[in-house]
Every structure is written in C-alpha cells, then in structure tokens.
Amino acid sequence: MRPVAVVAFTHSELDGQSVWDDVELTQKVCSAVRKQVGLTQNDIGFTVSGSSDFLSGRPFSFVSALDGVGAFPPIQESHVEMDGAFALYEAWVRLQHGDIDTALVYAFGQASLGDLNRVLGLQMDPYWAAPLGLDEEAVAGLQAAAQGLSGAVQRVPLSDGAAAIILAAGDRALELNEQPAWIRGIEHRMDCGELSQRDLTQLNSAHACAKALDLSQYRIEQAELHFNFEQQRDLLQESLQLSGDIPINVGASSQVDTYMVSGLLRIGEAAQAVMNGSASTTLAHASAGPAMQQNLLCVLGAKP
Amino acid sequence: MSRPCAVIGVGQTRYAAKRRDKSLAGLVREAADRAMRDAGLEWGQIDAVVLGKAPDFFEGIMMPEHHLASALGATGKPILRVHTAGSVGGSTAVVASHLIQSGVHERVLCLAFEVQSCSNAMWALSPTYPFQPPTVAGAGGYFAPLIRAYIRRSNAPPEIGWKVVVKDRRNALKNPLAHIQSEPTLEQCAEAPILWDPINYLETCPSSDGACAMVLSSEAAAKEAPTKPAFVQGTSLRSEPIFFPGRDQVTPQAGRDCAADVYRQAQISDPLNELDMAELYVPFSWFEPMWLENLGFAEPGEGWRMVERGDTDFGGVLPTNVSGGVLSSNPIGASGMIRFAEAALQVRGLAGAHQVEAVRRAVGHAYGGGSQFFAMWVVGDTPMAS
Structure with missing residues (x-):
C-alpha cells in the first residue's frame, strides 16, 4: 500500500458542554489543523467527516457543518454517519489511488444536546430489542453481567467537541512534517x-x-x-x-x-x-x- | 496506481409506497440477495460492505448498520456507513469503488435503502436550525424557487415540465420494479394541483420504500463473473456550502466540476455524443433540463430544447431515465444508487424491457442537500486504458 501518515492533529476544548455549535466547532478545528502544516482548504485533495444526526436531533447536521470547512471552490468530499475514525479510514483508502496527496478528516459531536443514554437505545433492533427499552447503560450492564461483574456500570465522562486530522501520502507527508506518524x-x-x-x-x-x-x-x-x-x-x-x-x-x-x-x-x-x-x-x-x-x-x- | 473496478452484480427491490410485506432487514436482504445472485457469489466471497442511506430520522433508527449487520452479510467484515444527503446512493457506490480501485478489497457489496413509509419525508426534509426561521416545507419548498429562477432565465415554456413527467412515467411502464405504474397525459399534467409553485403534484417524485445493491469487484474477479460486467471509467464527488452570497443554485459549480472531473477520467470531451444514455437524479421534472445544462449536455439556457425535441426520450439522442427515474421510484437514500445501477445494467445489456440498444457507455448522477452534493460515475463495457 502507498504509505500514508498523520501530519497534523488538533481538537477543540473537551470540558463537557460546549458553548459552540457544530459549525463553530468544525471551523475552529479545521482552520487550526490546516494552519499547523501551512495548508489552505484549496490544497486539500479529499475531505471527509464523521457525525451523527441523532445528537443534534435534526436531519443533515453535517450539511451546515460544511460551512465551517470553507468548501468553495467546491471540494471532493464525503461523510460517514460514524465516528471520525472511520472517516479517516475512508480517507486512507482514497489516498491509495495516488492522484491526490492530502486529506482532511474531521468529526464533531455534542452529546449534551440530548440524553445520550436514551438516544443510543434507538440504535437497537427496532423489532426485537428497542421495544424492551434497552438503553446504552442497560446494554453495558448486560455485558458487565456476562463478565461476571456486579454493581452499577461506570460510564466514561462525556464531553462535546470536535477533532481534525490531516493525512498526507508519501513524500508529501515528509514535506509537511519532519516526523509524521505513519499508518x-x-x-x-x-x-x-x-x-x-x-x-x-x-x-x-x-x-x-x-x-x-x-x-x-x-x-x-x-x-x-x-x-x-x-x-x-x-x-x-x-x-x-x-x-x-x-x-x-x-x-x-x-x-x-x-x-x-x-x-x-x-x-x-x-x-x-x-x-x-x-x-x-x-x-x-x-x-x-x-x-x-x-x-x-x-x-x-x-x-x- | 488506481486499478479498474467492475460492476458484476445489481439487485433491486420492487419499489412501493409501503412495503408492508418485508421488515427493514428483509427489504435490505431482498436487494442484497438479488445482487449476489447476479454476481454468482456466495456471502463468504464478499470482503466488505458499504451501506448508504439518507437521514436516520426517516426510519427513526440510529445507525441502522449495527442491527442490519447480519442481513447485510457484514458480520465479521468491515462495513462503512455513508450519509451525504440525497446524493448518498451515488456516494456509497463511489466509496465502494474506492475500496476496489485502491487495491484494498477484491469484492465489495454496496447497498442503499430507504423505508420512507416509516415517517413523513416532507417534514423530515424540513430541518429547523436554531435562530433561523423555519421557511422550508419539504424538498419541493426548497427547490421551487430554483425552478422558478431556471424558467425565468431560460424562457422555457411550462409544458417542458409536463413532458418530462410523461416521458419518465411512460418509461416506468417498462420497468416492473418501478413504484408508479401509470402514464399521465400532458393535459392531466397541466391540470394537476400545484404543490409548491411552480411544481405540481404530477411533476413531483413519490415517497417510496426500497433498496438497491451492487457488487463491485476487481478486473480479475470480474473475469469469473457469470455475466458481462460494466467497468467504472470515472467517479467523482463534489460538495459546496448550501448558502453564500453569489452562489448559483440553478447550475451549481459543484455539479459542473463533478461532471468535468468524471468526463476527464473517462476521456470524454463531447458528453452528448460519447455517452449512450444517462440516469440523472430528477426528483422534480424541471431538474431534467437543469441538469442537462449543468452536466454539459446542453448550453446554458438550452436544456429545455432537448426535452422539447425529444432528445431525452427512449430512442432519442440521449435516452434519459429510461428506468422511470426518481419521478417514478424514490426511496431517497437508494435513489442515487439506482441511477448508478441502472447505468451499469444498460452497459451490461441486462435492463430488460427498458434496455436501450447498443449502450457502450452510460452516466449515473446523484445530487443532494440544497443542490450542493454531487456524485457521478461513468460506466462502460471496457476498463479505461491506464
């Protein structure tokens, strides 16, 4: 495979409920990560993001987030309704083609806009599991019980936030960062x-x-x-x-x-x-x- | 460095307003099974799955790829879930083609679906934003002003919109999977009630349940396929923001750039003469002439003349949406992939009663959001010489 590396990484403040909206968070991390390696959006070959509509409680939350990227002239862009790590995978695949050398990956999420525990219950099978009222904690509890543990499950604290990474391929990675993190x-x-x-x-x-x-x-x-x-x-x-x-x-x-x-x-x-x-x-x-x-x-x- | 990608299997469900006979998983499986049969493959031969659909809100199930993993044959495999608004069916196919072209996988199943009967798409497509007035009522509410602007710019006569409806719905009569199976007359189109001025009821796509799947493979794997493959000769994705001063929403630059990119890859300089048919994303009839111009088939302001002359009819210069198009079947998340799949079927000569004669190259097109997300591919009967 063509060597691809992380050359820049940044994230927003991660201290619980954010005062910023999705677009503002996106704008902050995208401009900061590009600045780290001296690129503008026009220099980016492929842009891809991860987010979930169910957090903001409306369809197409990623559409307005695009305003935070600066997507004009038009960009080669895609979005996964998944964690940003999977968006990064898509970018890594795209960089294998060899026609472009850089990709911007970002993700945003504001779980504080709703009750995440209950929202995640809506991931369950709609016929057999969701009607049982299985929320995130209930499923984690089942898993803990299967592990032979007792007592309440302890959730990792939640925070709102956004993150961005720039990937670069081959020699371009070394031009942008003396010590890239190669995938x-x-x-x-x-x-x-x-x-x-x-x-x-x-x-x-x-x-x-x-x-x-x-x-x-x-x-x-x-x-x-x-x-x-x-x-x-x-x-x-x-x-x-x-x-x-x-x-x-x-x-x-x-x-x-x-x-x-x-x-x-x-x-x-x-x-x-x-x-x-x-x-x-x-x-x-x-x-x-x-x-x-x-x-x-x-x-x-x-x-x- | 990028290697050829082939379409070796296509599977579609029957499209209908309500598919009460199937669960969500059952509907998805109907399309997947048909694509697998077409490709002559067993589930173990699939390396990865790419799923696409429009907002999860349509069914009210968050990230349905998790509970659908078994139905999609994805257990133990990599699966990606794409969401790029209305263009998603096209984007999903493009993402899947990347998995082949990059050399990561040999055979990938991509599938897109929507079960619109779970909700009211018009209101699901009327998102409200904090601190902004809720001014949009459905996709038609958003696109009606763009159509008005097109008509004003081009001086197109009103019957153009009706002619597109009559053509697409007549084509749908040759497609047993199509949702709407009735051909209106021009007079009926003229008298149909206005939904969003100037868009009338008959000029509007339906809300459908359904799924579309394709198996994509490497050239080597395509050689083992039981039927003729279609080769991906170019793919492109382009996006631009929804609102900014000076944005041309009637013929967006992202659409023009997307077309130019895909033609460059397929070495096409004269799309009207070098492409044998087109499946374009036309949810409201007026978008046919608008996209004919945006994608370079007609000069600005002249797209409607192609419709008037019958150039886009079955047997015309550029048969367009011979499957019946989005105007006849519209499971939103799948609608883009249906365009891509129908283009591939035409190249493979497997489109049945709506097969156009001697198709060597065809284009599939999808768009979404506020005419801001574009996905296209050109498929042909040979791979591009590298």
Whole structure:
C-alpha cells in the first residue's frame, strides 16, 4: 500500500458542554489543523467527516457543518454517519489511488444536546430489542453481567467537541512534517447485529482486527483505546492481547468520551506521541455500536 | 496506481409506497440477495460492505448498520456507513469503488435503502436550525424557487415540465420494479394541483420504500463473473456550502466540476455524443433540463430544447431515465444508487424491457442537500486504458 501518515492533529476544548455549535466547532478545528502544516482548504485533495444526526436531533447536521470547512471552490468530499475514525479510514483508502496527496478528516459531536443514554437505545433492533427499552447503560450492564461483574456500570465522562486530522501520502507527508506518524496498518470489523447471538465477553471484531494487522509483530509503546464503560477496558485488553505494561490512554483527550469523535481523537493522540518523538510505535482504537459491536484498530509508527 | 473496478452484480427491490410485506432487514436482504445472485457469489466471497442511506430520522433508527449487520452479510467484515444527503446512493457506490480501485478489497457489496413509509419525508426534509426561521416545507419548498429562477432565465415554456413527467412515467411502464405504474397525459399534467409553485403534484417524485445493491469487484474477479460486467471509467464527488452570497443554485459549480472531473477520467470531451444514455437524479421534472445544462449536455439556457425535441426520450439522442427515474421510484437514500445501477445494467445489456440498444457507455448522477452534493460515475463495457 502507498504509505500514508498523520501530519497534523488538533481538537477543540473537551470540558463537557460546549458553548459552540457544530459549525463553530468544525471551523475552529479545521482552520487550526490546516494552519499547523501551512495548508489552505484549496490544497486539500479529499475531505471527509464523521457525525451523527441523532445528537443534534435534526436531519443533515453535517450539511451546515460544511460551512465551517470553507468548501468553495467546491471540494471532493464525503461523510460517514460514524465516528471520525472511520472517516479517516475512508480517507486512507482514497489516498491509495495516488492522484491526490492530502486529506482532511474531521468529526464533531455534542452529546449534551440530548440524553445520550436514551438516544443510543434507538440504535437497537427496532423489532426485537428497542421495544424492551434497552438503553446504552442497560446494554453495558448486560455485558458487565456476562463478565461476571456486579454493581452499577461506570460510564466514561462525556464531553462535546470536535477533532481534525490531516493525512498526507508519501513524500508529501515528509514535506509537511519532519516526523509524521505513519499508518502501519488500519483495519475495522463489525460483529453480528443480534445482541442475543453474541458472546458479550468476547470482542470478536476487535480480535479480528488485531489478527488482520498481525498486531503481535509490533512493539506497541502506547495504546489509545476507546471504550465508554470502565469494565470494557479489560475486555479490550484481552481481545487485543495487549501486554499489561503498555500505557493506556495517555492522551489528554482520551480521558473523556466525545461521542462520534472519540475514535478520531484516539488516533490523533496515538499519532501525536509519534510526531513528538515520545513513542516510535503506538496503537489507536475506535469502537461503535451496542456493547462495542464494531471496532477499528490503527497502528502508527515513526517509519513507513 | 488506481486499478479498474467492475460492476458484476445489481439487485433491486420492487419499489412501493409501503412495503408492508418485508421488515427493514428483509427489504435490505431482498436487494442484497438479488445482487449476489447476479454476481454468482456466495456471502463468504464478499470482503466488505458499504451501506448508504439518507437521514436516520426517516426510519427513526440510529445507525441502522449495527442491527442490519447480519442481513447485510457484514458480520465479521468491515462495513462503512455513508450519509451525504440525497446524493448518498451515488456516494456509497463511489466509496465502494474506492475500496476496489485502491487495491484494498477484491469484492465489495454496496447497498442503499430507504423505508420512507416509516415517517413523513416532507417534514423530515424540513430541518429547523436554531435562530433561523423555519421557511422550508419539504424538498419541493426548497427547490421551487430554483425552478422558478431556471424558467425565468431560460424562457422555457411550462409544458417542458409536463413532458418530462410523461416521458419518465411512460418509461416506468417498462420497468416492473418501478413504484408508479401509470402514464399521465400532458393535459392531466397541466391540470394537476400545484404543490409548491411552480411544481405540481404530477411533476413531483413519490415517497417510496426500497433498496438497491451492487457488487463491485476487481478486473480479475470480474473475469469469473457469470455475466458481462460494466467497468467504472470515472467517479467523482463534489460538495459546496448550501448558502453564500453569489452562489448559483440553478447550475451549481459543484455539479459542473463533478461532471468535468468524471468526463476527464473517462476521456470524454463531447458528453452528448460519447455517452449512450444517462440516469440523472430528477426528483422534480424541471431538474431534467437543469441538469442537462449543468452536466454539459446542453448550453446554458438550452436544456429545455432537448426535452422539447425529444432528445431525452427512449430512442432519442440521449435516452434519459429510461428506468422511470426518481419521478417514478424514490426511496431517497437508494435513489442515487439506482441511477448508478441502472447505468451499469444498460452497459451490461441486462435492463430488460427498458434496455436501450447498443449502450457502450452510460452516466449515473446523484445530487443532494440544497443542490450542493454531487456524485457521478461513468460506466462502460471496457476498463479505461491506464
């Protein structure tokens, strides 16, 4: 594959409820991340974002966010109704074509606009699961029970926010950043849609990503993992067979869950550690769906 | 570095106002199964899935790809979920083609759906924004002023809008999957009640339930396909903001740029003569002449003359929307992919009763938002020479 690297990363303030709207958040992170590497929007080959309409409670929330990008003259652009980490995957694929060398990836999410716990209940199967009133905590509780844990589940604190990353391919990456964070491998997988058909103590899709990446070949020095409930940390470490002495979630933004942005933030933090020289190989992880149904892994390194 | 991508399977559901016979998963599976059968593949041969649909609000299910994973055959596989407003069906196909062209995967299933009977699309398409007056009533409310502007600019006579309706609905009679199966007369079109001045009831697309799927593959995998593949000769995505001073919303630059990009890749300099048919996203009849101009098939202000001459009729210079188009079937999230899939079917010679003779190259087009998101592809019977 063509070598692609993270060359710039930024995020908004992540201290709970934001005073900014989606467009303002987008504008802040997009202009800041471009400024880091001295690019304007006209220099960007492909732009792709991640967000969810259900957070802002209206259709097409990504449409107005485009105002924050500065999309005229018209841009090559796409959007996934997914965490920004999956948008980054789409950009990585697009950069493989070889006709463009840079991509801007951003994500925004303001969970404070509604009751996220109840909103996430609307992800469940509409015939068999949603009518039971299963919300996010209930599903996490089922998973904790399957793990043999008792007591209330503990959610990672939520924050509103946005993040942006610039990817560059080949020599262009080295022109933009003396030490880019090269994407050594990136994989994502989905588990089955029926909660009752899953062994909730096994994160099969996370394990499959690790296997596809041959994760054990890397000497991971830092892992930025995305889980919404504390008990999922252990599940994830087991599924990925991560050694217990690897520091987890060192990054400042990894202390909170910025819903729809967290995965992109984890990639950003893992990349930052490589770009600032504090680590030579890092791992980033993103998850989505009930009880971490969908997982993405990205290995970043100082060399392509 | 980019390698050829082929369309080796197409599957569509029957489109209807309400598909009460199928669950959401069942409807999606109907299209997916048909595409898989067309491609002659088993589920294990699919490497990844790309799902597209317009706002989750239409069905009231957030990120439905999670509960639909099994129905989509995506368990244990990578799946991406695209949402680019009305253009999403087209964008989904383009994202899937990237997975092949980049060399990441060999065979990808892409699918787009909408079950509009779950909600009222008109009000779902009337988003309100904080601190802004709610001035838009549905997509028609948004697009009516653009159509008025087009008519004023071009001095087109009113029957142009009616002629497009009669043509598309007549074409739909040859497409057993089409939602609307009745051909109005020009007189009926003239007398239809106005919904959003100047758009009348018959000039408006329906709200449909349905899904469309395609299997895309590498050139090597296409050689093993049981039927003739169509090759992707160019793809393009373009977006611009919805509101800014001086924006030409009648013929947006993003649409012009998108067309220029896709023609450049397909080495097309004269689209009207080098393309054998077109599937354009025409949800309100007047958008046919508007897009004919925007996409370079006619000079500015002249698109309506093509309609008047019958150039876009079955058997015309550029048969357009021979499937019946969005005006005859409109599951919004899938409507763009249907255009892309119908273009591929024509190249493959598998369009049945609405097959145009000797199609070597065809264009599929989708747009969305406030005429601001564009997705296109050109498919042909050979891959582009690199």
